[in-house]
Every structure is written in structure tokens, then in C-alpha cells.
Amino acid sequence: MTNDGTKPRLSTLGLMFWTVSFFGWAYEKLYFFFFVDGTSDRGFLTLPFCTIYGTTVLLAYFLLGTPRRPRLFPHRSVVLRVGGYFVAASLCAAAAELVFGALFDLLGAPLWSYAAHPANFGGYVALAPSLLWGALITLAMGTAFEPLARVYGAIPRFVSSLFLWTVTLCAAADAVWNFWYFFSFGAHFALF
Numbered sequence: 001m002t003n004d005g006t007k008p009r010l011s012t013l014g015l016m017f018w019t020v021s022f023f024g025w026a027y028e029k030l031y032f033f034f035f036v037d038g039t040s041d042r043g044f045l046t047l048p049f050c051t052i053y054g055t056t057v058l059l060a061y062f063l064l065g066t067p068r069r070p071r072l073f074p075h076r077s078v079v080l081r082v083g084g085y086f087v088a089a090s091l092c093a094a095a096a097e098l099v100f101g102a103l104f105d106l107l108g109a110p111l112w113s114y115a116a117h118p119a120n121f122g123g124y125v126a127l128a129p130s131l132l133w134g135a136l137i138t139l140a141m142g143t144a145f146e147p148l149a150r151v152y153g154a155i156p157r158f159v160s161s162l163f164l165w166t167v168t169l170c171a172a173a174d175a176v177w178n179f180w181y182f183f184s185f186g187a188h189f190a191l192f
């Protein structure tokens with residue numbers, strides 16, 4: 001929902017998906033550059049997107065709404081409303097990591113492992129990262145989601161749809177290429 005109570009257009013949500021996926025990729029690149037190995041290729045796509053981030057934010061939006069307009073916790077108390085949202089957002093993040101992690105592990109292309117973290121489940125999910133993602137989702141959905149929806153909603157429909165379809169088709173081609181490469185050569189394609 002936006003401030004005027006209207007739901008964002010599908011193209012607006014699509015643009016938000018790709019925006020969040022890009023910022024997720026940028027976060028991963030910077031984190032690994034400064035704190036891990038410096039050059040790690042993040043995500044499965046060659047394009048600069050980690051789609052688990054966009055998927056998780058849209059999952060939170062569709063299931064939970066926003067902290068200001070929650071679907072599951074419409075309590076008057078801000079503490080209970082935001083606290084409930086945080087717990088549910090943490091569960092959304094954990095579910096997305098479990099599904100994506102298990103899927104890519106089954107394909108033989110594990111993208112991450114939380115095996116070294118305490119309180120982990122199969123290395124796919126760990127308590128501390130899930131709580132961190134829950135807090136970040138709650139913060140982002142409470143502060144940035146509605147303003148970004150208004151900005152993207154103000155873009156002419158033709159322009160936003162054209163951009164959305166262009167990025168989506170490029171990402172789909174990228175995914176097909178990467179899956180083909182992986183199943184043909186047994187390794188993830190990397191440009192560098």
C-alpha cells in the first residue's frame with residue numbers, strides 16, 4: 001500500500017524486486033570484498049542481481065504487508081505490531097534461505113553455508129543471520145518501501161513496463177545461460 005491506500009502496480013513491484021536484488025548483490029560484493037576473500041562471485045546470475053533479496057522482500061510484502069500497514073499484526077501497539085512483523089520477517093528470510101539454499105545444493109551448486117554458525121539448520125539457515133535479515137526487512141519495509149513505491153508508481157506505465165520487461169528478459173536469459181553452463185561443465189560460470 002502507498003500513503004493514499006492504493007496498492008502498487010505490478011510493474012512497480014517488479015521494479016522494486018530488481019532494485020532490492022541489485023542492492024542485495026552490491027551488499028554481498030562489498031561484504032565479501034572487505035570481510036571475506038575480496039573477489040567472491042555472489043549469486044548465481046552473471047548480471048548484478050541476487051534475486052533471493054528481491055524474492056524475500058516481495059514475500060514479506062505479500063504475506064505481511066508493511067510495519068505501518070501489517071496484514072498479520074494490525075495491533076495498535078507499535079511495539080507489538082513492529083515486533084510481530086520482525087518475527088514474521090525473520091521467518092520469511094529463513095524460509096527463503098532454506099528453499100534457495102536447498103534447491104541450489106540439490107543442483108550441486110551451493111551458494112552459501114552457515115555450517116560454521118551456531119544454531120544452524122543444515123547449513124542453509126542460521127538464527128543470527130535470519131534475525132539480522134528480519135531486522136533489515138522490518139527497517140526497509142517500514143521506511144523505504146512506501147516512498148519507493150510512490151516514486152516507481154509515478155514513472156509512466158509504458159516506461160516502467162519496458163524497463164521491467166527488459167531487465168526480466170535479460171535476467172531470464174542469464175539464468176538459462178548459467179544453468180546450461182553449470183550442467184554442461186559442472187561449474188558456475190564466472191566472468192573473472
